[in-house]
Amino acid sequence: MGILNVTPDSFSDGGRYIVRDAAVRQAEKMLAEGVDIIDIGGESTRPGAPPVPLDQELERVVPVVEALVGAGVPLSIDTYKPEVMRAALAAGADLINDIWGFRRPGALEAVRDSRCGLCVMHMLGEPQTMQRAEMDYVDVVADVRAFLQARVEALMQAGIARARISVDPGFGFGKATREHNYALLARLRDTAPGPAAGQAPFPILAGMSRKSMLGAVTGRAAPAERVAASVAAAVCAVERGAAIVRVHDVAETVDALKVWAAVREAQERAR
Template sequence: MTQRSLHSIHKAKQPLIMGVVNVTPDSFSDGGLFFSTENAIEHAKKLINEGADILDIGGESTRPGSLPVGVDEELRRVIPIIEAFADKEILVSVDTSKPEVMRQAIIAGVDMINDINALRSSGALEVVAKSHRVLVCLMHMQGRPADMQDNPQYQNILQEVYDFFEERIQVVTAIGVSRERLIIDPGFGFGKTLQHNLILLNNLRHLAQLQVPLLAGLSRKSMLGAVTGNSVDQRIHESVAAAIIAVINGARIVRVHDVKATKDALAVLNTVQECGR
């Protein structure tokens, strides 16, 4: 593992901000504004200037009802962005479930694999095991993006998500991936109703018992729109509030679209918490 990744993720004293770079024509949050390589790079630079600690680069939309894209097309979208920032003072993550995209991204210099499928795709475990440096974020999802919001059901959402991570951590570490390389994401909005999401957000510390850093991705999601009634492009205030709640409840990384607003809010929270210590 690179010292940069290890220090930045696992030893950071303050929560980290992951800025979203969607290189897709159909993202729910930005409608393809950064689909071109040039626009995506400029957007990434803007996020860095606003204070992002990590860039999360995705070439395939995972919004509810979305359909997968081919490997070659996803590579065409993400590799140039990864290469543009791989040698900069910023951690670079690739948001993908495809083993070949993971492999090529690692070669290109990515620091983290952010997988909504938690390395369950055939060959994904092997790709990560061969690399001794990349961090891996395992996300929980019920179903697939195309149908995950049709009728999600759980007997006990909190326990089922906990059990899922416990099992995945055991599987991943059994093939030689050290526990210190792992991050977990409860997957807000991925096969979950509003009530499921609220229970998870309110009880994140239960998942922290797994002793793996928590990532929370709540920015602009429909669960927030269900609370306020605001459209996706008008959810900055609720997104920042959700990020702060997640951090208070144990998240170490927040994945956001509005980096500066989140950074400013976290600065206030961090100052208050430091004063109380």
Template sequence: MTELEKGSALPRGLSSIEGTSPKIMGIVNVTPDSFSDGGRHATTDAAIAHARRLVAEGADILDIGGESTRPGADAISIDEECARVIPVIEGCRDLGVTISIDTRKKAVMAAAAAAGATMINDVSALEYDPESLEFVGKSGFPVCLMHSLADPKVMQDNPVYDDVVAEVMAYLRRRIDICVAAGIDRRKIIIDPGIGFGKTVDHNLSLIKALPEFQSLGCDVLLGASRKRFIGQITGEAIAEKRVVGSVAVALHGATSGVQILRVHDVKETRQALEIWQAIDAASF
């Protein structure tokens, strides 16, 4: 039995860890070219220390990734990606939280699972690697399927939609159906509208406003908007690490919209905001 299944009483995914409040997924980028932290956690020791700090601050899940998916990023080899993430996963598996591997590649998923990961987060919604569908189906792990208009290298070149909400929902519905047909339990599928992945500011805002509609797809919803460029475009803040307040504002909107998982860089600040929101919501008058 995995950590995700212990004490599970609700029918869907990670929202069943405890109660119904959003779970916080802390981001661990083991990359030298991360948009959010400039490669500050690119070494194994730095990444493990950062992961441990995120857990101490209240992360329920650690999302560990070794390949940058920022706009314009180049793909890296399987060997290089594994060399970055596997030692970090091994260094975090005693922390008592769910470890997610953020990758598009079946070989990396398999190596991460052997090292202690129990969740898959794939920005290609299991499309990039044709072997990933079968692997995830056999693993029994929860999997997050994200929408992206194109490969990270070119996704922001000129994103165009007739109706961004309808098109993203239709894509995720198709991917859910394909995954279920491949043997993946629908209850283990999490969906992510892919904020910032082939979207303009207006596209992102429309998707965030429409978050309650994504619940109709019958899967838990993950929101990953932390420190992203659209926050800077709205506020004028060019430095990603200074977009904390804007990121927390988006996270709180996600929580009020029924999102089950918040993928964030700033765990302490997000946890504090959620606790205050929950306390106000529970207060009597």
């Protein structure tokens, strides 16, 4: 999943693709690099980010969706606002990626009767405050799984088909310590709600690209300097069960995962 931020203030690439034509060119570049899904966001959710007015988010997102419909890959919308969900789906979006896990009033109703995919993310707190307050976890992996279990059950009780749902443990969203984030990565499979008998697990989306959890290990202060760490994190996530990795650096991640897949195939042939 390639990240396309049509925002002026996202932590890594804010302002680069705020103009529609620039966003379309970046999407075309990601397509050439082998992207499978394009995730379009019109509001920064970095720690401390202020909320964006509804009209402004719509003005940023909808024209880009309209321009990219028919590009050949699914279009995901990173939003928690029901009005943006409805407008993006009407414009042709395929997936709604909600940091609030469809908890906002009207969110379930906005997506229930469509056929779009839904990604339910765990977040403790909210973007304005999530890294300032001390995060209170008994067991971060168990707590995240319990939250995601409750949310997917709420979606299914609302009439949403299980096959439409994926989950995201929300790296960096209310996980203020290095230990929280790396515990989630180390036990990534355990963050997904347990499948019922005879059913496949919920697909896991992992988004760590250029985040501060990587800087905490590498000492790289600038997000743009964390490309190698981001690629390593993506490979670790796939090795631990991620079905989707959300990244800024598509070409580098695609190449790394091709090598990982070749090694895995060689191991299978050797058995």
